[in-house]
Amino acid sequence: MMDLQEFLALDADCDTEDQVDLRALEFVSSYDSHLMCPICHCPFVQPVRLQCDHVFCEKCLRSAITTFRSAESDEFPCPSCRTPTSQVSMSVPRLLINMCDEIQVRCPLAGEGCQELIPRGHIQAHVDKYCGYQLVPCPDESCDKKTRRKDLQAENRCRHSYCRCSRCEEDVMEQDYEEHDKELCPSLETTCTGCGTSVLQRTLETHIEACPEVVSSCAASKYGCPTKIRRAEIATHEQQCPLVAIGPYFEAQNTRLNSLELTMRHLQQRNEIFEDGMANIRTTLVESSRIGDRNGTDFADETEESADRTSNVFSSNATTYLLSLHESLREEVSQMSHALTDLDARASMTIMNECLRIKEDMAHTNAAVNSIRMQVQWLMNPRLHNGTRAGGVRPNASTGNESRSQLASAPGPGNVAGPSLGPLRPRRPSDSGREGTKL
Amino acid sequence: MSRSFANKRLSKELIKIKDHVPPGIAVVKSDSLEEWQMDIKVLDDNPLYKDQTYRLKFTFSAKYPIEPPEVQFITLPPSSETPRAIPMHPHIYSNGIICLDLLGQSGWSPVQTVESVCMSLQSMLTANTKDERPPGDHEFVMHNRRRIRDINFVYEDDNV
Numbered sequence: 001m002m003d004l005q006e007f008l009a010l011d012a013d014c015d016t017e018d019q020v021d022l023r024a025l026e027f028v029s030s031y032d033s034h035l036m037c038p039i040c041h042c043p044f045v046q047p048v049r050l051q052c053d054h055v056f057c058e059k060c061l062r063s064a065i066t067t068f069r070s071a072e073s074d075e076f077p078c079p080s081c082r083t084p085t086s087q088v089s090m091s092v093p094r095l096l097i098n099m100c101d102e103i104q105v106r107c108p109l110a111g112e113g114c115q116e117l118i119p120r121g122h123i124q125a126h127v128d129k130y131c132g133y134q135l136v137p138c139p140d141e142s143c144d145k146k147t148r149r150k151d152l153q154a155e156n157r158c159r160h161s162y163c164r165c166s167r168c169e170e171d172v173m174e175q176d177y178e179e180h181d182k183e184l185c186p187s188l189e190t191t192c193t194g195c196g197t198s199v200l201q202r203t204l205e206t207h208i209e210a211c212p213e214v215v216s217s218c219a220a221s222k223y224g225c226p227t228k229i230r231r232a233e234i235a236t237h238e239q240q241c242p243l244v245a246i247g248p249y250f251e252a253q254n255t256r257l258n259s260l261e262l263t264m265r266h267l268q269q270r271n272e273i274f275e276d277g278m279a280n281i282r283t284t285l286v287e288s289s290r291i292g293d294r295n296g297t298d299f300a301d302e303t304e305e306s307a308d309r310t311s312n313v314f315s316s317n318a319t320t321y322l323l324s325l326h327e328s329l330r331e332e333v334s335q336m337s338h339a340l341t342d343l344d345a346r347a348s349m350t351i352m353n354e355c356l357r358i359k360e361d362m363a364h365t366n367a368a369v370n371s372i373r374m375q376v377q378w379l380m381n382p383r384l385h386n387g388t389r390a391g392g393v394r395p396n397a398s399t400g401n402e403s404r405s406q407l408a409s410a411p412g413p414g415n416v417a418g419p420s421l422g423p424l425r426p427r428r429p430s431d432s433g434r435e436g437t438k439l
Numbered sequence: 440m441s442r443s444f445a446n447k448r449l450s451k452e453l454i455k456i457k458d459h460v461p462p463g464i465a466v467v468k469s470d471s472l473e474e475w476q477m478d479i480k481v482l483d484d485n486p487l488y489k490d491q492t493y494r495l496k497f498t499f500s501a502k503y504p505i506e507p508p509e510v511q512f513i514t515l516p517p518s519s520e521t522p523r524a525i526p527m528h529p530h531i532y533s534n535g536i537i538c539l540d541l542l543g544q545s546g547w548s549p550v551q552t553v554e555s556v557c558m559s560l561q562s563m564l565t566a567n568t569k570d571e572r573p574p575g576d577h578e579f580v581m582h583n584r585r586r587i588r589d590i591n592f593v594y595e596d597d598n599v
Binding site for chain 2: 023024031038039040041044060063064067068077078079080269270273277
């Protein structure tokens with residue numbers, strides 16, 4: 001990490017004459033667009049990294065900093081994300097550098113004839129040391145011309161003197177003589193493969209265009225006619241060939257197809273835009289309904305906010321999705337609660353029915369028990385009377401409570417019976433305990 | 440700085456934009472690397488711009504992309520094959536000059552491209568609902584003789 005001052009102070013002396021300009025190279029292999037410096041649109045050259053992890057070429061970043069740095073502060077906004085930045089890191093992942101360096105490029109001397117494709121990282125070495133088309137000073141020190149590296153031969157002598165071509169009588173430099181002799185000399189002759197006549201090399205192409213013996217294909221070959229015959233006969237064939245006849249129709253169909261495809265694409269784009277618009281409208285609706293629910297006091301602020309939100313199509317789509325999810329969940333929950341209330345009502349009805357039945361049963365049982373009790377009473381009474389008569393009447397010294405009764409309680413045979421019960425007195429069950437304690 | 444940096448960058452952009460043209464954007468003229476003309480269309484149903492095509496002129500300085508290009512709408516007469524008008528917009532003057540922070544020194548970033556500028560303008564038109572010119576349009580058009588880069592716009596309106 002270093003701050004901006006230090007970074008700018010690093011001298012950018014990489015633009016010397018001999019250096020290959022990596023930004024001017026022709027890139028042969030395709031490369032990932034992430035490897036492209038967003039400023040110069042080339043694969044990174046000496047990449048550097050900012051605090052926000054955006055990467056740029058050193059040179060591009062330097063020119064961006066000098067332009068966009070605000071004078072008073074020592075910061076400048078990252079060109080990609082505008083994060084204020086004060087530190088530049090020279091260390092970027094080795095991986096990134098390697099990926100940039102292995103992109104295949106054409107040798108910058110391709111114009112001179114070098115056909116080599118080289119990884120970008122090796123291009124400097126290639127041009128400096130290996131490329132046969134790089135011009136180097138002539139080995140003869142008295143000669144001020146330059147010669148291509150590949151023409152430097154073992155004997156290492158000057159080959160810049162002229163000699164005369166024996167056929168075309170032209171002066172050719174010695175270093176170019178071989179090429180001239182074999183390929184370039186306009187007086188060279190060659191034979192036409194079709195008719196077998198020998199023609200001058202420079203006229204060969206025009207000859208082949210016209211030669212009646214050269215085999216060529218039918219005009220409808222692109223529609224599938226396999227015929228390949230001599231040019232002299234092709235005219236008669238084309239008159240009969242059904243594919244030639246139908247050719248214009250095919251062409252018309254092709255243009256129609258193309259125009260339809262174009263329309264299709266156009267419609268697709270329109271459709272996408274409409275869908276986006278729909279999503280927007282939906283979000284706006286949701287927002288505004290929410291505002292209505294809130295009975296918001298500062299209504300104006302809210303609408304502004306919602307407008308801001310809708311302007312961001314991307315986030316609004318996500319919000320719409322979440323909202324719809326929420327809505328469906330809420331529906332499910334309300335269904336569940338309905339079902340629950342239903343069940344609750346049904347259960348309480350059954351319980352009530354059961355209760356009623358049980359109550360009725362209870363009433364019946366109570367009645368039965370009461371009647372049994374009455375009968376037992378009725379059966380007991382005579383026996384009690386018998387018992388008192390047998391025990392005689394004892395003077396009663398008990399409390400005044402009992403005084404109104406003429407019949408003193410007596411230890412009955414079972415001690416269970418109630419106290420002195422006259423035939424007119426109702427049974428008082430609580431008395432039995434008191435009587436018991438008295439005894 | 441020589442023009443070479445700008446030219447290299449522009450030729451790369453040209454290759455890319457010809458390889459894949461975004462919807463509603465077309466390169467009309469790119470024979471020099473100093474001035475391009477682009478046609479843009481608004482793709483949605485905004486009634487203000489429906490079925491209209493507008494012509495943009497980009498002028499690149501030697502410092503592009505470090506410096507922003509000058510961008511303005513231009514007109515072609517109705518008698519020409521492709522008549523072009525200046526779109527109605529509260530930030531576009533009737534002489535075609537556009538008030539957009541993206542195109543000023545302060546809002547520009549070298550990562551922007553011709554394509555991204557065109558798309559920004561498309562969306563600026565799409566989002567507009569007002570059929571009006573900026574306040575003081577008449578005055579400005581009458582008296583402005585400055586070059587676009589020398590005008591000090593105040594970017595006060597964030598709504599459009």
